[in-house]
Amino acid sequence: MMRWKKISDAVVRRLPLYLRVLEEAHQSGETKLMSSHELGERAGVSPALVRKDLAWFGEFGKQGVGYEVGYLREELRKILNLDREIRIGLIGVGSLGHALVRYNQQRYAEDSHFNLHIVALFDNDPSKVHRQLDGMLIHPIDALAEVTKQERLQMAIVTVPAAAAQQVADRCVEAGIRAILNFAPAKLVVPAGVYLANADVSLEMQRLAYYLGE
Amino acid sequence: MMRWKKISDAVVRRLPLYLRVLEEAHQSGETKLMSSHELGERAGVSPALVRKDLAWFGEFGKQGVGYEVGYLREELRKILNLDREIRIGLIGVGSLGHALVRYNQQRYAEDSHFNLHIVALFDNDPSKVHRQLDGMLIHPIDALAEVTKQERLQMAIVTVPAAAAQQVADRCVEAGIRAILNFAPAKLVVPAGVYLANADVSLEMQRLAYYLGE
DNA sequence: TAGATTGTTAATCGATTAACAATC
DNA sequence: TAGATTGTTAATCGATTAACAATC
Structure with missing residues (x-):
């Protein structure tokens, strides 16, 4: 546009x-x-x-x-580009990732105008890869570029441990993802033209803690 | 201080x-x-x-x-008042709430200096109340004031559905909670002296979606 | 028309950056 | 000492608010 x-x-x-x-x-x-x-x-x-x-x-x-x-x-x-479906990949299917998937599926199902849709999952844990979760196959992170193309992913949600987050972000950028929502407690660096939002829960809690002293 | x-x-x-x-x-x-x-x-x-x-x-x-x-x-x-334990209650033990509890317990166990600690759970679902979750009893929301006192809670994490969030926030304020981290997609109103942080995931996703149009 | 509210410009406020004296 | 970096003040930048003409 x-x-x-x-x-x-x-x-x-x-x-x-x-x-x-x-x-x-x-x-x-x-x-x-x-x-x-x-x-x-x-x-x-x-x-x-x-x-x-x-x-x-x-x-x-x-x-x-x-x-x-x-x-x-x-x-x-x-x-806001919310007049058409936005297809999202989620990387890191731990408990937080899983919770976000369930939350998104419920919201997407309930509200026909809610166009943000998690449609692909990724993880590197051998006990998870190639298994199904909530009706979706969990891909290895190596498949990111390929699946991004196939599934026309535009956005990624990163819910991997902090130590892996930058590496995963790099792979997302490589794959052509333009927007990343990061839940890992790590500062990510992405090139211009890629947009990053941070949703680091412990950072928010720490900020709130400040006000308890007043 | x-x-x-x-x-x-x-x-x-x-x-x-x-x-x-x-x-x-x-x-x-x-x-x-x-x-x-x-x-x-x-x-x-x-x-x-x-x-x-x-x-x-x-x-x-x-x-x-x-x-x-x-x-x-x-x-x-x-x-930041992080030199001593900050005791936190979580209200709304759905999948997101549960994920946050597990995440917090892990972080708290791993890092002896991470002093943010979820120590009490609340929910109104009869299938959950009075059950155990990750070693913690789930209290009815009516018990908020009492448990806040007993457990010396200073902060609350709100992971209930949007429709219930304001009501829950009011109860928190009543109980003497001074800081609220809200995950519900709702604008909460709290009196001066109570601090609010918003962690509305869909709001962040919607913001990111804007940049996909560029 | 009279009343209300938009779209927009000018004024204000607050936050960030630049610059530098103090000093380790 | 010479070099480096802090703490702080002044300059700049950007965002919000106030005000009001345009107009429904």
Whole structure:
């Protein structure tokens, strides 16, 4: 998709918050219109910032009226590339990996508009490789490039131990994966053009611990 | 602990990154000294910012020399309240909750300095309540206040479905919990003085999806 | 029309970087 | 001492908020 100028990450982080509010309002059918005040209130963002964020992508509202819930929802889904299935590989089928797969399968099954889909599993543990898990075959990590192509994977979730994480990330990049969600407690380095999100649980817990001292 | 002026959250977020680098260097014994350049390099932060962040809390380095790894590590552990055990309750023993418990138990057992410890479980599912899981009894959520007191819980991890999350958070606050790590895809509201961290996996995936369009 | 709310510009606020004196 | 690096202040950069004309 042709893209606008450079949008800051601070803006991109808020878009899913807006989308969540709109999805809720849309599904419950509570309202057809929403002002930047209400949307902001429910997303935890100031009304001015809501308007400014949306204005980066176009004009979605009507003066004096607000935003049409269904329409803005659709537009946000397009902006976030969530209007079509995104196929995801998960590498490292330990207990956390397994839990994420189950969570994703449930969400994907329940909500026909939830287009994030884990469709391939990888692990190097001989007791797991070539076995089935929740209806999916577990591939060896060596098969990453091949399976990425076959299954048209675009995103990877990394749930391997910290010591293996960088190596796995390198393999993902090699295979053409463009976005990596990393759960390992390790700082990963990826080249420009590959996007990385960190979901290191212990880092978050450590941060919270700071505030216990106040 | 008596605390310095108001430290911004942006600063607090980086402290665990620094600590991780120092723990690695300390455990591998590779070096006794580290400059703000190397610490920054390994944590993904500019050297100037490393120095400025640390300066909020005291003078930990020596001009012309750098920071003593073992000493700075200890000081950071004190600042983050990680120099003593932090006792955590987990509410919602589904597959994600269970995975987090196992992950935490392993980490806690392996690393004697990892002081974040899940010591109590809660769930309302009758098929789970009063059963054992990984050596811990699962309490009903009604017992939150009582068990929080008994077990001296300071932090809660919320892994219940979105629809129940706010209610559970309210109970946590009532029980005197001061920090909540929320995995449910819901915006929680908590009073001032209670600290909230969000670890909503689907939000992160949605954010990453944005960049697939570039 | 009168009231409300958007989209957008200008003002403010806060965070990061650059620079350097102090000093190990 | 000479070289290096800290702690800190000033400069810059970027993000948020306030304000308001446009307009539904």
